[in-house]
Amino acid sequence: MSKANLTLDEVVAMLDRVADKIIASEPELSEADRNIGDGDHGLGMQRGLTAAKEKLAEGGFPSIDKAFMAVGTAMMSSMGGASGAIFGTLFRAGGKALKGQGVFDSAGLATFLQAAVQGVQDRGKAEVGDKTVVDAMVPAAEKAKGTSEGNLTEALAAAADAAEGGKEASKDMVAKFGRAKTLGDGAVGHPDAGALSFTIIMQAMRDYVNE
Amino acid sequence: MSKANLTLDEVVAMLDRVADKIIASEPELSEADRNIGDGDHGLGMQRGLTAAKEKLAEGGFPSIDKAFMAVGTAMMSSMGGASGAIFGTLFRAGGKALKGQGVFDSAGLATFLQAAVQGVQDRGKAEVGDKTVVDAMVPAAEKAKGTSEGNLTEALAAAADAAEGGKEASKDMVAKFGRAKTLGDGAVGHPDAGALSFTIIMQAMRDYVNE
Amino acid sequence: MRKTPKIINDPNACAAELLDGLVEAYDGEAKKVGAGSIVMSDLPDGKVALLVGGGSGHEPIYHGLVGSNMADGAACGDIFAAPPPNIVLEATQAVDRGKGVLYLYGNYAGDVMNFDMGAELADDEDIRVETVLIWDDVASAPPERKEDRRGIAGLVLIVKIAGAAASTVDSLDELVRVTTKARDNTRSVGVAVAAGSIPATGEPTFDLAEGMMGVGMGIHGEKGVRVDPLCTADEMAPQLLDIVFGDDLEFGDGDEVILFINSLGATTQMELLILNRAIKPLLAAKGIKVYDTVIGDIVTCQEMAGLSVSLLKLDDELKKYWDMPCQSVGYSKM
Amino acid sequence: MRKTPKIINDPNACAAELLDGLVEAYDGEAKKVGAGSIVMSDLPDGKVALLVGGGSGHEPIYHGLVGSNMADGAACGDIFAAPPPNIVLEATQAVDRGKGVLYLYGNYAGDVMNFDMGAELADDEDIRVETVLIWDDVASAPPERKEDRRGIAGLVLIVKIAGAAASTVDSLDELVRVTTKARDNTRSVGVAVAAGSIPATGEPTFDLAEGMMGVGMGIHGEKGVRVDPLCTADEMAPQLLDIVFGDDLEFGDGDEVILFINSLGATTQMELLILNRAIKPLLAAKGIKVYDTVIGDIVTCQEMAGLSVSLLKLDDELKKYWDMPCQSVGYSKM
Ligand SMILES: Nc1ncnc2c1ncn2[C@@H]1O[C@H](COP(=O)(O)OP(=O)(O)O)[C@@H](O)[C@H]1O
Numbered sequence A, B: 001m002s003k004a005n006l007t008l009d010e011v012v013a014m015l016d017r018v019a020d021k022i023i024a025s026e027p028e029l030s031e032a033d034r035n036i037g038d039g040d041h042g043l044g045m046q047r048g049l050t051a052a053k054e055k056l057a058e059g060g061f062p063s064i065d066k067a068f069m070a071v072g073t074a075m076m077s078s079m080g081g082a083s084g085a086i087f088g089t090l091f092r093a094g095g096k097a098l099k100g101q102g103v104f105d106s107a108g109l110a111t112f113l114q115a116a117v118q119g120v121q122d123r124g125k126a127e128v129g130d131k132t133v134v135d136a137m138v139p140a141a142e143k144a145k146g147t148s149e150g151n152l153t154e155a156l157a158a159a160a161d162a163a164e165g166g167k168e169a170s171k172d173m174v175a176k177f178g179r180a181k182t183l184g185d186g187a188v189g190h191p192d193a194g195a196l197s198f199t200i201i202m203q204a205m206r207d208y209v210n211e
Numbered sequence C, D: 001m002r003k004t005p006k007i008i009n010d011p012n013a014c015a016a017e018l019l020d021g022l023v024e025a026y027d028g029e030a031k032k033v034g035a036g037s038i039v040m041s042d043l044p045d046g047k048v049a050l051l052v053g054g055g056s057g058h059e060p061i062y063h064g065l066v067g068s069n070m071a072d073g074a075a076c077g078d079i080f081a082a083p084p085p086n087i088v089l090e091a092t093q094a095v096d097r098g099k100g101v102l103y104l105y106g107n108y109a110g111d112v113m114n115f116d117m118g119a120e121l122a123d124d125e126d127i128r129v130e131t132v133l134i135w136d137d138v139a140s141a142p143p144e145r146k147e148d149r150r151g152i153a154g155l156v157l158i159v160k161i162a163g164a165a166a167s168t169v170d171s172l173d174e175l176v177r178v179t180t181k182a183r184d185n186t187r188s189v190g191v192a193v194a195a196g197s198i199p200a201t202g203e204p205t206f207d208l209a210e211g212m213m214g215v216g217m218g219i220h221g222e223k224g225v226r227v228d229p230l231c232t233a234d235e236m237a238p239q240l241l242d243i244v245f246g247d248d249l250e251f252g253d254g255d256e257v258i259l260f261i262n263s264l265g266a267t268t269q270m271e272l273l274i275l276n277r278a279i280k281p282l283l284a285a286k287g288i289k290v291y292d293t294v295i296g297d298i299v300t301c302q303e304m305a306g307l308s309v310s311l312l313k314l315d316d317e318l319k320k321y322w323d324m325p326c327q328s329v330g331y332s333k334m
């Protein structure tokens, strides 16, 4: 039973599902960071999304933008590290752009992702090709722009695939940012850990609407 | 071809042989100390008898007592640790008692061992049963007293066996001295490392005269 | 490889608990502030403030460098994670005495982003903030790309100088000037021989084949300049110094330096001293005079094995600040 | 278990080479004397002398405790081996300034025999020598057999006090009195969780099954009071304090102490701090006030993992000596 758009309650449930999925992926994410960085990425994401789940459970969000932003704020203030800043910014900047929207639909997804990319790039200065989360975000945002008038289920499926493709492409890149920055070509062959996190987030959103 | 008594040159050759034997036993001696103490006994003995070999090679000893004492002094000043004091004293006190003797014979062996026991006990205050080198020395000295009018070859064989017996008996003892002192019954089942060294010394002397 | 057993409680609570224990180690001289900061208890009004910080797990840095004539406070993150912006803000507010706050920390993307966000929040509260990034690791990028370099053990020397200056100078600008000079006069290079592990997972932070050494590797296991079979201390000393001397800062005849040999954790002081024995004649041969030698494990990565060598080139002003006594859990001087 | 790779040269030359490196670390303030001693360069005439010493391999002790308001010299043995008598004599002659020499070292059979022989040789040279043995390890023998106890990390506190006193007092007797009081007021207990290894052989100094801890074990792996499964820091803290409080020295309401939490090598400062967090409330509950906390790895056994807790009970006189600044490679204070 796929959904055309999501109510506030459904957005909250979806974000909760995203949090569960990331928390369960801690070992995989830490292992990914171990190959390219200091091995703590999964732990940071787990910390951030555990805090986010608490905020989501408290509820009382007036609108969907605030729900996304609450996740971002929880991550930003509990995680620290590069990913606390980056993923906190992702959810906060993306969420902020949804102000005034009553439901979350394919147009909202496109808006969310575009603003998230902007926010993350303003904060971290990474470009496509630098082996960061940006490599998964930019293709997903572009895909979502093209599907912004269609069905949310399909838009999310396409965006998740695009993220996955970007994450795969990051394998061949030389890292420039984060603790991995000076690994140079030592990290070639391994995907970026943040790109993997972002892909899992998009897939969890897709899976939620597909249920 | 067994010898009734040893000339000065033979004493020096015998002590050199003792040194070689101990140096070669380093792993075995360290392992023995590992079981009851801090694992360095073989290294200390190796250091001491390497220094002793140098002194022996320099030669120029006026009498046999000085050859034994030179070994003790070399050990005492190069080894440190409990065994530097104990084995240094053993050779120095034992050697000193041989003053005036032209050759080394079974009577000399008895004199040497008795004075060595006295010196070591004065220095270290250990009694038989405390799981130290004394447990191998005292039976050897007693045996040598009984064979002091016989043949050196047989006297050394008997003393070496007595030392070996004392070393074996030390297995069941509870250590009271040295770094092992507070191991308590944790060391039961393992022989004392210094008792093993002393046994090897006596065996090397026996083997030298037996050649 | 059998893991080094750790004496901890909840493996996920290590950062929070060690901070509590650290505050206790100051016996009242420092206090905990907000969610994750430690700040000196009695900071005089009008003092120019020095704030350091970074991820936990590298004890005693950074938070153990809070002290008398050392840092006024530290913003602490979780294990290997920069502190979040709200913690940076809380620390900033706690150390500010009206003359502004210098942020001094290692140049890692996460730290830069989080401290920058903290500075933005501080700006909203009308607190003036300046930043000096520590990038002493010469093996992490060529001299033309200093801003891509990591901060490693040289930070101890820089924080020592900055802490003495912060107790002395009148203005934030003056503190920035002195600290920048100390930073620009410091060069380090490390070598890793075995990885430490992350307390929460028990996993090593990197892989290094047995018997190998990573020359130039960072304190989290970031890639260095080469991986070679482990050599002797006497062979290692010239290799490390060559990397430092190959950089853009001249060290030559008549120069006076602070030499710091740091253990990354499990490497013993015995080894640091054996390396020191090898390094001193090489410095002497270049006419470099060692004004003071620091030996210790102050910048660590859990039970990682390896070490680093740092040189801080002195002038009269830096020497004056170096000579001041200081007291902290991580570094003290009579 | 994969061995911790060591950055050394000839594995049999470690003790000699580290001593050279240590002397270099003093940048002229101390010098090497004879075959194996380190002695402060400028000892004033008429100073009562403090000589410490023991086996190497436990860096920074003992030889790293030579310094200003610390020990005047140290007689150093090979790895884990007491210094031979001739080295003790050389050190004694080098530190004596006519007022006599106090020997202060850990109570191990080898050390006692060799220092005693050194003292006999010094007596031949008309140098007056007194001895105070350090036996702070309460787990090594019952209180009625103090002279059978080992000296462990509490030595750092005792040497600090003795060093300050040696710079102040007029006579050897007075130094013996103060040092004896510091010694008698100090109690320690350790716990081992993994063995260090002997550099020359690479062999661990003892066996301890994975996941176990040896409560009360000595710094060479000497047997403790029990072997249990490794527990958490919060569980360990009361166990260690119970052993100390069960001893003959009263620690109670209103007492002031120095608390020293020492790592045996590979145990991280993170862990020491987490334990400190657990210990402080237990002391507070007994009304014990911690005057100063020392956290560090000052008494080690190579890359051994484990820690110890030491308490030194202060009175006004000991506090006065504790408050004096001091400087050495192993311990410094502003
Ligand atoms: N400047 C940046 N811009 C975008 N993403 C970044 C940047 N720096 C780091 N990241 C992302 O953060 C991830 C690392 O996160 P994490 O391991 O949690 O932090 P840290 O690097 O502080 O240990 C990287 O895999 C990358 O995707």
Ligand SMILES: Nc1ncnc2c1ncn2[C@@H]1O[C@H](COP(=O)(O)OP(=O)(O)O)[C@@H](O)[C@H]1O
Binding pocket: B033, B037, B038, B039, B040, B041, B042, B044, B045, B080, B081, B082, B083, B084, B086, B120, B123, B124, B125, B126, B131, B132, B133, B134, B177, B178, B179, B180, B192, B193, B194, B195, D080, D081, D082, D109, D110, D111
């Ligand atoms: N008081 C003593 N009397 C006699 N022998 C002793 C005494 N103390 C130690 N020993 C001997 O020394 C041996 C240990 O020597 P070694 O390992 O070299 O010294 P350390 O104990 O200093 O490490 C013990 O096995 C024991 O035989």
Ligand SMILES: [Mg+2]
Binding pocket: A033, A037, A038, A039, A040, A041, A179
């Ligand atoms: Mg990371």
Ligand SMILES: [Mg+2]
Binding pocket: B033, B037, B038, B039, B040, B041, B179
């Ligand atoms: Mg031994």
Ligand SMILES: [Mg+2]
Binding pocket: A038, A040, A081, A179, C055, C079, C080, C081, C082
């Ligand atoms: Mg990190």
Ligand SMILES: [Mg+2]
Binding pocket: B038, B040, B081, B179, D055, D079, D080, D081, D082
């Ligand atoms: Mg020993």
